[in-house]
Amino acid sequence: MPLAITRRALFAATAALALAGQGQAQGDIPVIAAASDLQFALTEIAAAFRADTGMDVRLAFGSTGNFARQIREGAPFQIFMAADESFIAALHADGFTPDAGDLYALGRIVIMVPTGSALTPDPALDSLARMLAAGQITRFAIPNPDHAPYGMRAREALITKGIWDDLHPVLVVGENVSQAAQFALSGNAEGGIIAYSLALAPEVTARGNFALIPEDWHEPLRQRMVLLNGAGQVAQAFYAYMNARAARDIMDRYGFTLPQE
Incomplete structure (x- = not known):
């Protein structure tokens, strides 16, 4: 497990304990900008996250390029889950994210x-x-x-x-x-x-x-996610949850793999 994910997982556990039993105000529900290929998988993961932690997220699905443009224009997303990591690399280079994020899937x-x-x-x-x-x-x-x-x-x-x-x-x-x-x-x-x-x-x-279609017929679909500047505790908890077994099982079922798999 990557070190960055491990640290986020520890933070997420702390955040979950702190927020458990308090409820979650509507204004505390982060919006995740997610590539449309995640429509079914991420909807299931968000439901599992809610059941496991009592915390909620809102999902917005669309094209990665359009979301990248909206983020540059100030859209209030807290997590960006892109279908192509080059868009996140560009956002990070221009200061919109605290780090380069993590690879979460290879698409086909x-x-x-x-x-x-x-x-x-x-x-x-x-x-x-x-x-x-x-x-x-x-x-x-x-x-x-x-x-x-x-x-x-x-x-x-x-x-x-x-x-x-x-x-x-x-x-x-x-x-x-x-x-x-x-x-x-x-x-x-x-x-x-x-x-x-x-x-x-x-x-x-x-x-x-x-x-x-043969994967060597096109450039790889290296799908990367990243926390955006100012992301709150719930967003950080969900980001870490994406590496939990429950989330990975759902991703596997929808054909999303990681290089080590």
């Missing part, structure tokens, strides 16, 4: 198709390439590659496959990976590229099929 992308689609989800994207060449792809969803890391990795994978330029005219672009998943499964698209963590959620799995 999948091709996802709705039930009944003529498109077959295969890791090498061969079905997508064939149908595209035959003019049979009318809409294909990805997150916005301008500010969503999962969109950036989707674009890299499509470039690796050699079909980015041909696919570009029929792309439906989601503001974040969660919206891209909605578009991919809407029935108005043949499919899309989304986060593995979303594809594993029962609510999503019930609506389609997916295949993991």
Whole structure:
């Protein structure tokens, strides 16, 4: 366990004892800016944190790039959980965080198709390439590659496959990976590229099929979290809780791993 996490865990235990039995005022509930691929996993973790400590957090899900911009503009977040660590490195370099944070997961992308689609989800994207060449792809969803890391990795994978330029005219672009998943499964698209963590959620799995895209087809999705300047005790306790076994079990179930795993 990293030393920084160990110290935070000790602080979190102290904070939990100090706050236990006091209740938690509405103004003391920190807001966490979290990448959309965490939608299902982090919601479960926040519920477990509440059950285990009596403390609460509020979750805001969106694209990492948009959150980084909002933090620079003064948004009152206390924790930033990014889908790409480069955004946190830039914030730290510019003085918005007390340290460089901690790696909390490696993400993966999948091709996802709705039930009944003529498109077959295969890791090498061969079905997508064939149908595209035959003019049979009318809409294909990805997150916005301008500010969503999962969109950036989707674009890299499509470039690796050699079909980015041909696919570009029929792309439906989601503001974040969660919206891209909605578009991919809407029935108005043949499919899309989304986060593995979303594809594993029962609510999503019930609506389609997916295949993991080779991880060497794109740059790694090194997902990092960081406490922002002025983060309070509850935020620090939740940050430490992310390394607790209960939280890691949930993250594992949604396909999030760490390098040592």
